[in-house]
Amino acid sequence: MTINIDPPTFSDAPFFFDRRAGYLLEPEQEGIVQSHSKTKVAYYHPKDVGNYHYGERHPMRPHRLELTKDLVLGYELQNHMTMHAPRKATEEELGEFHDADYVDFLKRVTPKNAQTLTRDYTKFNVGDDCPVFYDVFSFCQQYAGASLAAARRLAAGSTDIAINWSGGLHHAKKGEASGFCYVNDIVLAILELLRHQPRVLYIDIDIHHGDGVQEAFYLSNRVLTVSFHKYSADFFPGTGNLSETGSDLGKYFSLNVPLQDGIDDESYISLFKSVMEPTITTFRPSSIVLQCGADSLGCDRLGTFNLSIAAHGECVRYIKSFNLPLLVLGGGGYRQSSVARCWAYETGILAGFKLADDLPVTNYTEFFGPDYKLHPPLTGQIQNLNTRQSLERIRVTIREKLRYLNGAPSVQMQEVPPDLMGFLEDERRGKEEREEEEVGNGKAGETRWETELGEGRRTRVNQG
Numbered sequence: 001m002t003i004n005i006d007p008p009t010f011s012d013a014p015f016f017f018d019r020r021a022g023y024l025l026e027p028e029q030e031g032i033v034q035s036h037s038k039t040k041v042a043y044y045h046p047k048d049v050g051n052y053h054y055g056e057r058h059p060m061r062p063h064r065l066e067l068t069k070d071l072v073l074g075y076e077l078q079n080h081m082t083m084h085a086p087r088k089a090t091e092e093e094l095g096e097f098h099d100a101d102y103v104d105f106l107k108r109v110t111p112k113n114a115q116t117l118t119r120d121y122t123k124f125n126v127g128d129d130c131p132v133f134y135d136v137f138s139f140c141q142q143y144a145g146a147s148l149a150a151a152r153r154l155a156a157g158s159t160d161i162a163i164n165w166s167g168g169l170h171h172a173k174k175g176e177a178s179g180f181c182y183v184n185d186i187v188l189a190i191l192e193l194l195r196h197q198p199r200v201l202y203i204d205i206d207i208h209h210g211d212g213v214q215e216a217f218y219l220s221n222r223v224l225t226v227s228f229h230k231y232s233a234d235f236f237p238g239t240g241n242l243s244e245t246g247s248d249l250g251k252y253f254s255l256n257v258p259l260q261d262g263i264d265d266e267s268y269i270s271l272f273k274s275v276m277e278p279t280i281t282t283f284r285p286s287s288i289v290l291q292c293g294a295d296s297l298g299c300d301r302l303g304t305f306n307l308s309i310a311a312h313g314e315c316v317r318y319i320k321s322f323n324l325p326l327l328v329l330g331g332g333g334y335r336q337s338s339v340a341r342c343w344a345y346e347t348g349i350l351a352g353f354k355l356a357d358d359l360p361v362t363n364y365t366e367f368f369g370p371d372y373k374l375h376p377p378l379t380g381q382i383q384n385l386n387t388r389q390s391l392e393r394i395r396v397t398i399r400e401k402l403r404y405l406n407g408a409p410s411v412q413m414q415e416v417p418p419d420l421m422g423f424l425e426d427e428r429r430g431k432e433e434r435e436e437e438e439v440g441n442g443k444a445g446e447t448r449w450e451t452e453l454g455e456g457r458r459t460r461v462n463q464g
C-alpha cells in the first residue's frame, strides 16, 4: 500500500493534543501510523448483521455495518485486534432485561402474521419507526449477542476495549420497541458488567437522548448515565432535559446535556471534556460503556449538528485516555458513508492507529466518492443555535449536580462482595463459552478473521 502523509485534519490541530495521552505520531506502517498503545482491543461483528432490511423508506440501514467492517479490514486493523463473530443472544439472556411476553412476541412476529397481531402491535410499539421486517428476532439476537459477548470479555479482563458497532440501540424499553430499537443491548451489557464490577459509566453521543438506558437505571447509583443530545419538543424522543437527574438511590446519577441545532466541533468537545472529566474522577467507574451514534455528525439525514468525524472521534479518544475497561457501541447514523468513515476512524483510534486519509479500496468503494477520503470537507453547515451563555449554563449546572455525588455510598464503596448468583450463573455456562472468554480465539463457534496480505480481502478460519 502506498505510504501517504496525512493532510492536517481537525484532530491534528493543537487544540486536540491531550496532556495525558500525548498524541505524537510514530512512523507510518502500511499507510497507518501507530501510536504508543499496547491496549488489547476486541472487535465484534455478528455474521450477516448487515444483511437485514428495515424497509425501503426507512432511514436505518444495517448495511452501514458492512461498509464499516470493510473499511476496518481495508485499513488492516484486524492485525491489531482480535476479531469475533459472536453467537446470538438466547431468549433467556434477552429476558435479563426484557419482559418475557415482549421477547416472545419478537420471536413470533413476522411480516406475514403481523395483521393478526394488531393488538400486540400497539402494545409493543412496532410500526413505522420499528417495523416488523423479515427475521427481526435474529437481528436482535445478533446485535445483543455481540454486546453481551463483548461485556463478558471485558468483565473477564481478557480485553481492555471491546467494540460492537452493531449495538448501541439505546431507545428499546423493557416491554416495547422504540426509535428503531427492539432490544436494548446496552442495558443487557451493563447488567452483565454489574455482575462483576461495582460501577459502570454510560456515555451517549448519539444526537438522540439515550432514554432507554437512562430509564433502566434511573433508580440506581451503580450506573451513571450521561447523554449529549438535541433537545426540543419536536425532536425524538422528547426527553433528556437538564432537570432529569434520577430518583431515589439514583438521584444525581442521570446527567443530561440538552443541545440545540448546529453545535460545532469546538463547543461540543470543550463541553464534552468539561463534563466528562469531573464525572469520571468523581464517580470512579470500574468500566465505561460509550454509545457512539453517528447521527451527531454534520450532514446526517436525521441529525442537525455540525460535528466533523475528527471531533466525534476526539470524544472517543478522550474517553480512551482514562484507561478504564471500555465497551464501545454504535447507534444511530443515517448517511452510510459517513457512519462507516466515522466508525472506522474510531476503530483506528481505539486500536492505537492513525489512519491514512486516502480510503483503502473495498467492495463498497463507490459509496465514498467523489473524494474517497476518510475526512472529506463538511458541507452544508447548519446555523449554530447554541450560545456561549446556554453552553456555560449547562456546564455549570452539571458541575453543581456532580458535587452531590461525592457523598454517595456507591461512590465511596471500595469493593463489592462477589455476586453469588453471578458466580453460580458462571458455573452453569457451558464449557465452550468459558473458553470463548478465557482463550479468546473463537473456540465457541467464533470466527477468527485473517486477511490475505496485499489484497485487503478477508478469509474465514473456523476455530471450532
Ligand code: V1D
Binding pocket: 057, 058, 059, 128, 129, 168, 169, 170, 171, 179, 180, 181, 206, 208, 235, 236, 293, 295, 302, 330, 331, 332, 333
Ligand atoms: F423518517 C422516517 C422514515 C421512516 C420511518 C421512520 C422515520 C423517522 C425519522 N425520525 N422516525 C423518526 C423518529 N420518530 C419520530 C416519531 C414520530 N412519532 C410520533 C415519533 O419522530 C425516531 C428516531 C429514532 C432515532 C434512533 C437513534 O438514532 O437514536 C438510534 N440509536 O440507536 C439506533 C438508532
Ligand code: CA
Binding pocket: 204, 205, 206, 207, 208, 209, 210, 227, 228, 229
Ligand atoms: Ca445522546
